[in-house]
Amino acid sequence: TGSLTLAGLNTYAGATTVNGGALIVNGSLPGGGLALASGVTLGGDGVINSAVTLPSGSTLAPGTSVGKLTVNNTVTLQPGSTTRMEISAAPRTNDQLRATGALTYAGTLTVTNVAGMLWAGDSFQLFSAPGYSGDFTATNLPALNPGFAWQWTPTNGTLNIVATVALQPTNLTASYNAGV
16 A cells, blocks of 8 residues: 655566555666556656566656656556646646557556646657557646646647637728729
């Protein structure tokens, strides 16, 4: 039920099985396989050298605050799973999941802004992979000021803020022609 943090270069042989609690990888996890049970949290700023399949009821939380988790393999986020990401508007930075293999989205994406004011044009690269498929079935995103909206692009893993109203006023000039 607790949290296990693996730091440094872990070189043990065999698979890693997590049946409860949280596994925080701040070093490297060897490539012998990774099995996660429902209810587990996987996070950290390190490198995982096995394929990651996040089952329903589990949580993926890259970083230990704002940070980057790298998976040197494929990542499959299954329906019913939750991916938690932190973004910061000031300074502009964000959690990121990097995969060297294909990334399959599903489940819920939950994003929290930890600092600063979000504005149109802000862009956050949450995921990086050579190929993407699927999409999140639900999103929980920070509230935005009126006139702004979130734009999620699953084909490149980017979350953007767009303006839904013109931010620059348009100057109109009126003229009167008495002869018409």
